[in-house]
Amino acid sequence: MIITIGTKKIRSNFNGKISELIKKLAFSREEVLVRVNGKLVPEDAKINSKDNIEIIKVVFGG
Amino acid sequence: MEKIICSLCEKPASVNLQYAAKHLCSGCFVKYFEKRFLRTIREFSMIKPHEKIAVGLSGGKDSVVMLHLLAKLRRRLPFEIFAITIDEGIKNYRNTTIHIAKRECKKLGIALKVIIFKEDIGFNLDEIMKKTNSSACSWCGVFRRYLLNKYARIENANKIAIGHNLDDVAQTVLMNIMRNEPIRIARFLEPITNDEYFIPRVHPLLRTPEKEIAIYAMLKDIQIKYMECPYAHFSFRQHVKKQLNDSEEKYPSTKIRILNSFLEMKKHLRKWMKDEKFKLFHCKKCGESSSAQICMRCEMIMKLKNMA
Numbered sequence: 157m158i159i160t161i162g163t164k165k166i167r168s169n170f171n172g173k174i175s176e177l178i179k180k181l182a183f184s185r186e187e188v189l190v191r192v193n194g195k196l197v198p199e200d201a202k203i204n205s206k207d208n209i210e211i212i213k214v215v216f217g218g
Numbered sequence: 219m220e221k222i223i224c225s226l227c228e229k230p231a232s233v234n235l236q237y238a239a240k241h242l243c244s245g246c247f248v249k250y251f252e253k254r255f256l257r258t259i260r261e262f263s264m265i266k267p268h269e270k271i272a273v274g275l276s277g278g279k280d281s282v283v284m285l286h287l288l289a290k291l292r293r294r295l296p297f298e299i300f301a302i303t304i305d306e307g308i309k310n311y312r313n314t315t316i317h318i319a320k321r322e323c324k325k326l327g328i329a330l331k332v333i334i335f336k337e338d339i340g341f342n343l344d345e346i347m348k349k350t351n352s353s354a355c356s357w358c359g360v361f362r363r364y365l366l367n368k369y370a371r372i373e374n375a376n377k378i379a380i381g382h383n384l385d386d387v388a389q390t391v392l393m394n395i396m397r398n399e400p401i402r403i404a405r406f407l408e409p410i411t412n413d414e415y416f417i418p419r420v421h422p423l424l425r426t427p428e429k430e431i432a433i434y435a436m437l438k439d440i441q442i443k444y445m446e447c448p449y450a451h452f453s454f455r456q457h458v459k460k461q462l463n464d465s466e467e468k469y470p471s472t473k474i475r476i477l478n479s480f481l482e483m484k485k486h487l488r489k490w491m492k493d494e495k496f497k498l499f500h501c502k503k504c505g506e507s508s509s510a511q512i513c514m515r516c517e518m519i520m521k522l523k524n525m526a
Contacts, residue, residue, distance in 0.1 A: 186385075186429055186463035189436065192219050196436060198234030198241050202220040214279070214432035215385075215463075216446035 159209045168205070175199040177209070187215035233433055236470035244437050251434050254425055255287050264420035265377065267296050272370035272378045272417070275301040275323070275330065277315030279442045280381030282322050283431050284423055286440060288379060289326045300329040302369050302378075304362050307335050307342020314443050322440075331373070333365050339515075341522055347449065349525045354449035357518060364506065364515040370417045382421045385428040388476040389458045396458070403480065404487035413498055415507040427473060 159166040161181070170177055174192070178185050178199060185199050191210040192203055203209065222231040224243035231241035242250060259265055273288060275281045288299055303319045305312055316332060323330040336342045339361050341349075346357050370378045382390075387407070394402045409418055423431065435442045450456055465472040500506065501513035508514070 184460075184463045184467060186427075186466055189429070189432060195230075196232040196244070196433070197219070198222050198231050200234050201222050204219065207219050212432075212444070214444050215428050216444060216450065 157203075157205045157207055157209060159211065161211045162213070171202075171204050173200055173202055174209075177203070178211070181211065183211065183213070188213050232437070233430075237427075237474060247430075247433065248437055251426070251430060252287065252290075255422055256291070258425045259291070259420075259422050262420070264379075264422055265291075265295065265297055268298075269376040270298040270300075270374060271420075272366070272373060272375035273299055273301045273328075274366050274378055274380045275303050275319045276381070277303065277317070277319035277322075278381070279431050279435050279444070280383055280386075280423060280428070282318060282440060282442060283435050284379060284381040285322060285326065285328065286438070287422070289328065299379075300331070300373060300375075302366055302373075303330060303332045304365050305332055305334045306358055306362065307344055308448060309344055311445060311448055314445060318441070318443060331369060333369050335361060335365075338365055338368075339519060343449070346522060349522060353453050354447075355453045355455065358449075360514045360518055364513070367415075367417050368506065371415065375417055378417050378419045380419050380421050381423055383423045383426050383428045383431055384473050384477060385459065385462065387421070387424050387480070388462055388473040389455055391476055391480040392458050392462065393454060400487060401491070404484060404491045406480075406484070408484070408488075413507040415500065415505075425474070425477065 157168050157170060159168055159170075159177075159181075170180070174190050174197065175185055178188060178190070189212045190197060190199060191212070192201070192207050222234075222241050223229070224231045224246055225240045226246045227243060229243035229245070232244045233242045233247045235242065265271060271288065273281065273285050275285055285299075285301060292299065301319065301323050303316055305316060320330060343354060343358055347354055350357070366378055390406060391403065394400075394406065407419075407421060407424070409416060432442070432444075434440075462473060497509075499508050499511055501508040501516055502511055503516040504513060506513055506515070
């Protein structure tokens with residue numbers, strides 16, 4: 157699995173819910189959108205190590 | 219990946235609305251989002267036929283999505299829109315969002331006025347922040363409100379539409395409670411005055427969670443640049459925002475409950491306000507409406523001029 161966060165790419169073997177991954181990466185689910193294999197998906201969906209994940213931070217201050 | 223099905227049409231879901239205990243596919247989410255926008259405008263009678271609406275357009279996701287929704291609403295309701303963008307002068311931040319504001323207005327055929335802080339106030343925000351240690355938001359907020367009101371009035375606007383979302387409203391309510399400011403709560407979202415100098419503001423996204431605005435922009439292919447104001451880290455609002463997001467994750471519907479409590483509380487506070495002697499003046503320096511003999515904007519400019 158490759159997790160893309162902005163310009164950063166991380167390799168991971170994560171298996172579980174997207175919401176757990178968001179928490180593990182120290183984001184709030186109120187601040188990010190997650191695309192799995194290019195598609196927007198609900199954060200309570202389960203993913204596995206074959207999926208490619210993109211985390212997009214959309215909530216900032218100002 | 220596990221597939222979750224839309225609660226309304228059984229297509230693959232894209233969004234989980236925890237507060238509504240619903241999963242929605244892209245199409246159902248867009249309909250749900252637009253319907254709530256229209257319902258909010260009706261609920262608060264925000265726009266009447268043939269009014270002229272000034273849209274406060276920062277170029278961020280909230281105001282850009284609101285501009286698109288208002289432009290679409292014009293097909294059903296006859297009213298006029300133009301946009302006002304305030305350039306505070308924040309290096310490496312505002313130029314990008316102004317570019318987006320110009321691009322989106324051109325795409326939608328909406329006139330745009332860009333008002334520059336430095337030309338009206340005499341300083342840009344970067345210069346102000348070199349002079350003072352206090353929060354940028356308190357300076358920027360006062361000057362931006364003043365300029366939006368002034369230029370909306372010059373253009374004969376009936377209302378100013380502001381892209382404040384549910385998160386912004388819940389944060390403001392909590393901040394006013396934490397600062398013990400009941401008068402600010404009473405006049406938030408609804409002015410106490412009907413002074414001709416003051417252009418009423420409407421907030422069509424006040425029931426829309428901030429994250430959903432980004433989802434809508436993504437699904438409708440509205441190109442947004444997600445950036446943080448370089449001064450936002452230092453603000454009290456950022457602290458409240460983080461706490462509120464933690465609460466929403468643990469206890470979904472927290473933000474909407476704060477909004478609903480506020481709307482209920484406000485009715486009682488406004489009755490109490492009628493008994494209070496709330497007097498409105500016109501500023502002796504600039505002539506704008508003010509709660510004091512000299513308005514906050516003029517006080518602040520005097521302060522800045524006296525600083526080395």
